[in-house]
Amino acid sequence: MPTTAGGLEIRELECFLVLAEELHFGRTGARLYVSQSRVSQLLRALERRVGARLVERTSRRVRLTPLGADFLAALRPAYEALRGTVDATIAAARGIEGRLRIGFQGTADDLIMKAIGTFHARRPGCATEIVEIPLQDPFGPLHRDEVDAAVVLLPVEEPGLVLGPVFSKQQQTLAVSVRHPFASRTRLDAEDLADGPLITVEGPAPDYWRYAQAPTSTPGGRPIPPGPAVRTLQEGLTLAAAGRGAMLLCRPTADYHGRRDITFVPVDGLPDSALGLLWHQDRETARTRAFSAAVTDVT
Numbered sequence: 001m002p003t004t005a006g007g008l009e010i011r012e013l014e015c016f017l018v019l020a021e022e023l024h025f026g027r028t029g030a031r032l033y034v035s036q037s038r039v040s041q042l043l044r045a046l047e048r049r050v051g052a053r054l055v056e057r058t059s060r061r062v063r064l065t066p067l068g069a070d071f072l073a074a075l076r077p078a079y080e081a082l083r084g085t086v087d088a089t090i091a092a093a094r095g096i097e098g099r100l101r102i103g104f105q106g107t108a109d110d111l112i113m114k115a116i117g118t119f120h121a122r123r124p125g126c127a128t129e130i131v132e133i134p135l136q137d138p139f140g141p142l143h144r145d146e147v148d149a150a151v152v153l154l155p156v157e158e159p160g161l162v163l164g165p166v167f168s169k170q171q172q173t174l175a176v177s178v179r180h181p182f183a184s185r186t187r188l189d190a191e192d193l194a195d196g197p198l199i200t201v202e203g204p205a206p207d208y209w210r211y212a213q214a215p216t217s218t219p220g221g222r223p224i225p226p227g228p229a230v231r232t233l234q235e236g237l238t239l240a241a242a243g244r245g246a247m248l249l250c251r252p253t254a255d256y257h258g259r260r261d262i263t264f265v266p267v268d269g270l271p272d273s274a275l276g277l278l279w280h281q282d283r284e285t286a287r288t289r290a291f292s293a294a295v296t297d298v299t
Contacts (some may be wrong), residue, residue: 012049013079015042019055020072023062097125100287103133103141103150106233106249107256111168111298112151118294126287136202136231138209142280149279149288151295153250155212156276162284164277164292167299170251172273173264175236177243183263190269191218197227197245199236213248219269237262250275 019028019039029036047054054068064072100119104112108130116128133141138152142161149164156163174193176182182192193215200214217223227245230236236247241261249257250273254264277295279288 009045012042012046013075015039016046016054017072017076017079019043019062020064020068025057025062098287099127099129100149100291101129101131101147102291103131103147103152105133105135105138105150105152106253108132108151109168109252109256111252112295114298115291115295118298119291122294123287123290126290134231135205135233135236137204139206139278140204142278145280145283148283148285149277149291151275151277153209153213154274154276155209156278157206157208158278160281161278162281164279165296165299166274166276167295168250168252168275169272170274172248172267172270173251173254174267175240175247175249175254175262175264177241178261178263179243180246180263182246182265185265188265188267190267191220191222193224193246193267194218194222197225199227199239199245199247200229201236202229202231215270233257249273 015028015032018031019025022028022031025036025039029039032039034042043055050067050071052067053065054071056063056065102112102116116130119126120128131141131147133147133150133152138150139156139158139161141147142150143158154166174182174188180196182188182196194217198214201210203210214226215224216226228239230239233253237257237259239245240247241259248267248270249264251266258264277292279292
């Protein structure tokens with residue numbers, strides 16, 4: 001059995017605490033799921049270690065000795081503090097309580113909010129923080145431990161990051177000013193992207209990710225003129241509205257950010273955009289796994 005300082009066994013202390021409440025050997029045994037004789041054995045062992053009687057027992061009643069009462073007053077807060085520390089550590093190790101920081105890029109749309117709602121319903125002891133991730137730095141917050149999990153645009157080829165569920169695969173759209181020649185079109189072909197500058201994304205996003213969001217050539221090999229580089233989605237939309245270039249966006253983001261000075265035109269011939277849930281492999285917890293399951297269940 002586990003022991004405390006001085007060789008006192010935890011089970012003996014638990015028995016004494018329950019007996020001090022019940023003042024009845026039978027009820028104490030029932031609470032501890034042991035026999036009445038086992039309660040007597042544990043009490044005698046504790047009294048031998050202490051070197052004095054802690055409980056007086058007669059045919060009529062059970063009561064604490066003065067020394068037993070003093071021992072109870074000192075033991076109870078220490079035992080409760082120890083139990084609280086153990087319970088809190090177990091909860092943290094299991095990840096059933098605490099805080100989950102969720103990052104999102106672009107838009108925390110209905111699907112993401114539904115996943116958060118599902119997570120809360122399953123893990124009511126967990127609090128969530130929702131943090132926007134800059135367009136130009138999709139993976140940095142995870143590497144820097146600023147968020148526990150992040151919903152970002154794919155692709156991802158980052159060492160140390162785990163890719164969970166992939167969802168929201170959607171045709172890409174081109175955001176253009178209402179004065180742009182493309183604004184009157186109902187659809188575009190990927191080859192049309194060579195006809196004007198395409199707004200790009202600044203670093204520190206890796207090159208492969210930036211080129212996926214703003215390709216430098218069409219599928220047919222025609223070069224796409226680079227437009228201004230932006231750090232945030234709002235910068236890109238503002239420049240598109242000002243006619244400084246066009247910007248590729250996934251359909252949900254386009255729908256969410258609709259505005260009167262921008263038209264969103266579907267583009268055929270490009271890979272669908274997709275979102276993925278990521279977390280760092282060194283900081284995976286039951287909370288991140290639970291949120292991943294919630295995302296999977298609602299997508």
